[in-house]
Amino acid sequence: MNDSLFKISKFDSLFNEKEIELKNALREEKISEIKVAELKKEIEVYLKSILELKEKVKKLEEINKKLDYITRLENWLNKKFVPVINFLEKNVMASLKGEFSRLFSNWFQTLVSDNFVVRLTDDFTPIIEQQDYELDYAYLSGGERTAIALAYRLALNQVINSLMSKIKTRELVILDEPTDGFSDQQLDKMRGVLEQLKVKQLIIVSHEQKIESFVEKVIRFKKNYGISEKE
Template structure:
């Protein structure tokens, strides 16, 4: 072979060698991508099956624990306000259950004071559960109650003093038309309405 042909063959060999190297690199990249895809598919499969089961289990256990704690607190607050032989708790969906002598009582058949006691006990239990879950919540040490004694008997009003002392919060604000409540608190701000406009009494 002439020197020219040898040189041409060398160039062709070099060209094909470079092509083979590039193809080898691309094949290696494709193999790496394929491995990553396989890993991601396995991970997705695990997340959608195994991990979802784990999360569901944890969620269920947390909710069961919360429900148990909430139900206990709800019953405790209610028993402080109502002396009748009621058994109260909550269902799985956190709706109240009221029983008397093993019979469930519809909320509509309760007296006004009993309904208010249910609502107040629920509110206070909810407040405690939320605060226990979110320790850094900014409103942890403040409770605002709007007409918490509507329909209460004199006996229930007396019990309300004990409830307020049990709350153990830095700031308690009560909006109420009940004069007896004034003796339970440190400061009283009175409002009056003139010509449809509410203002603070001097």
């Protein structure tokens, strides 16, 4: 009987030990499962980061290709295209200035006496000379100043029309007070200037009554309490 009790006690003690071991094993298994889950989560995060990095690398490679293309294009522009454009621009501007200066001089000589010589600088500034001396614009008479301004505008109009063949206003010229300060002789010359323009429509805003005989239709305006009204 005592032997049986001893054996039962021994097995009971062994059972308790194994139960404790089992519990410890289960706890460790649970901990391991948690660690495995955490590791899987970390792996997912790392894989996602790797994919994002691959996308960034791909984009950076594309950007690098574009930068390389832009760099090569910039080098080509600076070394080949820009010099050609500068050469063409220089020649075109020289030709343009020559034509502009010629037209400007022709119109001016039509309006004033032959005592003056006019030309343009490289920046298209009018230069007036008399007997090889350059004249200051401030020392010119009112009529001479108006003649310079008018000649410049007419020459500019012709040059622009020659460059831009499809311009919609090439057959229209509007002149605002083109004869301000003109002498009677200059007014008489103005008729010839207007005839030389050869445009379909010419609009002149002027207070000079003599101009009325140069045009086909006259529209008069009057001031009424500071407001311009058609008569």
